[in-house]
Amino acid sequence: MITLRQLLKRYMSVQSSIKSLVLGSFFLQLLNASFNLILNIYLRKNNYSDATIADFTSYRFISILLFSIPFGLIIKGKRLKPFFITGSLIVPLSGAAMLLAANAQMPALIRVCFFAGSIGFMLVHVTALPFILRHSDEETLSESIALNFVVWSLASIVSGFMINLLFNLAGRFPGLAGVGEYEILMLVVLLSALSIPVFFRIRESAPEAGDKTSVFVHLRSYNWGRIFRGLIPMFIISVGAGLTIPFMNLYFHSIFALDSDRFAVMGSVAAVLVFLGGMLTPVLRRKLGYGGSIAITQFTAIFFLVFLASTEMYSEYGFALWFAAGAFIVRQPLMNMASPITSELVMKYVGPQNRELISAIESGLWNASWFVSAKIFQFLRASDLAYYKIFLITAVLYSVGTASYLFLVRDYKRQMEKTPDTKIPPAQPEAEEI
Numbered sequence: 422m423i424t425l426r427q428l429l430k431r432y433m434s435v436q437s438s439i440k441s442l443v444l445g446s447f448f449l450q451l452l453n454a455s456f457n458l459i460l461n462i463y464l465r466k467n468n469y470s471d472a473t474i475a476d477f478t479s480y481r482f483i484s485i486l487l488f489s490i491p492f493g494l495i496i497k498g499k500r501l502k503p504f505f506i507t508g509s510l511i512v513p514l515s516g517a518a519m520l521l522a523a524n525a526q527m528p529a530l531i532r533v534c535f536f537a538g539s540i541g542f543m544l545v546h547v548t549a550l551p552f553i554l555r556h557s558d559e560e561t562l563s564e565s566i567a568l569n570f571v572v573w574s575l576a577s578i579v580s581g582f583m584i585n586l587l588f589n590l591a592g593r594f595p596g597l598a599g600v601g602e603y604e605i606l607m608l609v610v611l612l613s614a615l616s617i618p619v620f621f622r623i624r625e626s627a628p629e630a631g632d633k634t635s636v637f638v639h640l641r642s643y644n645w646g647r648i649f650r651g652l653i654p655m656f657i658i659s660v661g662a663g664l665t666i667p668f669m670n671l672y673f674h675s676i677f678a679l680d681s682d683r684f685a686v687m688g689s690v691a692a693v694l695v696f697l698g699g700m701l702t703p704v705l706r707r708k709l710g711y712g713g714s715i716a717i718t719q720f721t722a723i724f725f726l727v728f729l730a731s732t733e734m735y736s737e738y739g740f741a742l743w744f745a746a747g748a749f750i751v752r753q754p755l756m757n758m759a760s761p762i763t764s765e766l767v768m769k770y771v772g773p774q775n776r777e778l779i780s781a782i783e784s785g786l787w788n789a790s791w792f793v794s795a796k797i798f799q800f801l802r803a804s805d806l807a808y809y810k811i812f813l814i815t816a817v818l819y820s821v822g823t824a825s826y827l828f829l830v831r832d833y834k835r836q837m838e839k840t841p842d843t844k845i846p847p848a849q850p851e852a853e854e855i
Contacts, residue, residue: 445619450576463602475799480535482792493781511541563703571699581689588682654825661818663794698754722755730812
């Protein structure tokens with residue numbers, strides 16, 4: 422059994438450039454997490470309907486759908502640090518413009534800002550995993566990938582408690598009486614800009630010479646069979662996730678009249694568990710293997726999602742909110758714990774020559790499915806379909822997706838029996854800062 426000291430030692434041995442990537446991503450994710458927690462509520466208070474908010478949300482996914490796959494082709498064999506820096510410039514600027522547009526009742530500009538901001542996140546998100554795979558070794562790969570995933574939950578913890586604190590201060594001090602969602606989110610925009618100097622600190626090793634060959638000329642070199650097989654489970658799960666995750670705050674606001682401050686705290690409590698669970702995923706993966714760790718976490722999370730959905734049917738009782746909040750808080754870490762594990766599985770399954778491309782395709786498909794899901798949610802809510810029925814659709818899709826991952830584990834084991842030497846190459850030495 423691994424001790425806490427051994428676990429921390431593993432994380433401390435992660436390459437310094439990967440740590441800088443994670444820290445810069447943390448500041449950007451503060452904005453992402455804060456917007457996910459209370460932006461929809463702020464938009465509703467500005468007289469935008471659920472259907473209109475869903476329409477705005479869909480524009481987060483269109484840009485990545487259009488550009489992520491070409492971007493994945495371009496970055497193969499390229500230095501990735503410039504893309505991190507460019508993304509860290511775009512995200513705060515688009516976030517500030519979005520808040521100003523919402524305050525000025527300019528829906529067209531809100532859509533543009535959602536579109537531009539998602540491009541900024543794409544530049545960081547798509548390049549992060551290939552960067553980690555270039556600079557990590559087999560001993561710390563699981564920890565490096567886990568750090569990349571838990572940064573979102575850590576940002577959710579900080580932003581949620583910060584939002585609640587600022588709301589409480591605004592209620593106690595007359596000088597802060599005017600502080601609301603707009604002012605808090607604008608503060609978070611400023612904090613997200615701290616990612617810029619952090620990304621400048623990254624030291625990046627030069628890509629291997631062979632990686633610089635034009636991928637547009639050598640599309641046949643990709644193993645498309647493995648790529649598509651690795652994408653199927655993620656696509657199924659992402660469609661279901663898009664029906665619920667972006668709109669969970671609307672569910673609690675509509676069914677239980679939960680306002681921004683209380684939902685932010687609930688999201689932060691869940692994020693604490695997500696963070697702790699994410700840090701333990703390397704231990705879970707090594708102890709239970711890919712199949713066991715994926716099955717246990719995902720099917721248990723699906724149970725709590727169904728339980729959460731059921732609370733709408735007896736929401737008039739006081740205990741229903743406690744049941745819903747408990748199910749939400751427990752479900753979050755369970756569902757998210759599998760993400761680093763499935764990512765490592767897929768990256769190993771497709772092999773080194775396919776990693777940049779599948780990272781880009783995953784991002785594109787995830788956002789394409791969330792765009793479709795946002796439009797479906799928009800239609801279903803406009804048709805007054807109950808939230809719990811939408812959540813049950815998600816539970817079915819999650820179940821199918823999880824089963825697909827288990828079949829992928831079986832295929833990967835067969836692949837390893839035939840080619841047992843398929844491993845992550847050792848980390849390259851860190852070069853001078855560029």
